[in-house]
Amino acid sequence: MTRIARLIGKRRGDHSRLGFALQVVTVRHLGMFLADPLDVPVELVDYLAEQLDIEDPSCVKQYTEREKTKLEHAWEIQQECGLSSFAAVESELSAWIADQAWVTGDGPKAILEGAIAWLRDRRALLPGIATLERLVAEGRQAAVGEREVAPLPAGVPQRRQARRGGRGNRRAGATHRRRAGRAADGGAGRSAGWRRCGRSCRC
Structure with a gap:
């Protein structure tokens, strides 16, 4: 048992x-x-x-x-x-999102999927999808400001693959988006x- x-x-x-x-x-x-x-x-x-x-x-x-x-x-x-509770890792996740947005230049979908995989890797509870979308939007906005002040050094690729697990994490993120959406709307x-x-x- x-x-x-x-x-x-x-x-x-x-x-x-x-x-x-x-x-x-x-x-x-x-x-x-x-x-x-x-x-x-x-x-x-x-x-x-x-x-x-x-x-x-x-x-x-x-x-x-x-x-x-x-x-x-x-x-x-x-x-x-x-x-872990989401509150316990929220600030760390926010920093990770901002870093990803600044270094990779990825769009919101890719960063959202990476954030979901990041939470799962750390065995943290996921918040509602709207919360994650807000954090991604805020992180990407912050990255725009950072780039205006401190552009990426020459030679650093704009779309460096920095997420652990690559395509596997993207699949995991997409799966969660489908699950969370269905839980919310009964699809x-x-x-x-x-x-x-x-x-x-x-x-």
């Missing part, structure tokens, strides 16, 4: 066990906790309920009746999985992705 499975087993009540498991799957799949832990496809709820031998999956509706429960569980999962294909995640995150 894994440590996460033991933590799930300690919950009191089927609704608490199922809600806890949903938060585990969410953070593994998206890299973040949802504001509403129940904003997931019903297929995922049914699948996890089956894995946990819970006869009535609809009991999970009770999970959000107490606001503090989801927050306490999220904190516990974060500690158990060794995840087509979301259910299939969650079902795959449920199968790969057995409790």
Whole structure:
């Protein structure tokens, strides 16, 4: 039995066990906790309920009746999985974004994908996509000012590949953008992705 499975087993009540498991799957799949832990496809709820031998999956509706429960569980999962909060790395990420924008001259999409890979490499929770887009915009704006004051030295390539992992990081970033977008807008294909995640995150 894994440590996460033991933590799930300690919950009191089927609704608490199922809600806890949903938060585990969410953070593994998206890299973040949802504001509403129940904003997931019903297929995922049914699948996890089956894995946990819970006869009535609809009991999970009770999970959000107490606001503090989801927050306490999220904190516990974060500690158990060794995840850093976004706030703990935000200033470092902002500096990295500004540096990338100044050195590489990359556009917002490439820098955004690099930022997502940067966070995942450091096992940090991801913020909402709007927050990352804001940081990228601010970093690129700062880079414009820096270039006006201190242009790049001669011989430094404008588009130096400075991101660790190259194309792999770009693929990882693109994947997160799709996942985060689907979590926010309920786009087509979301259910299939969650079902795959449920199968790969057995409790």
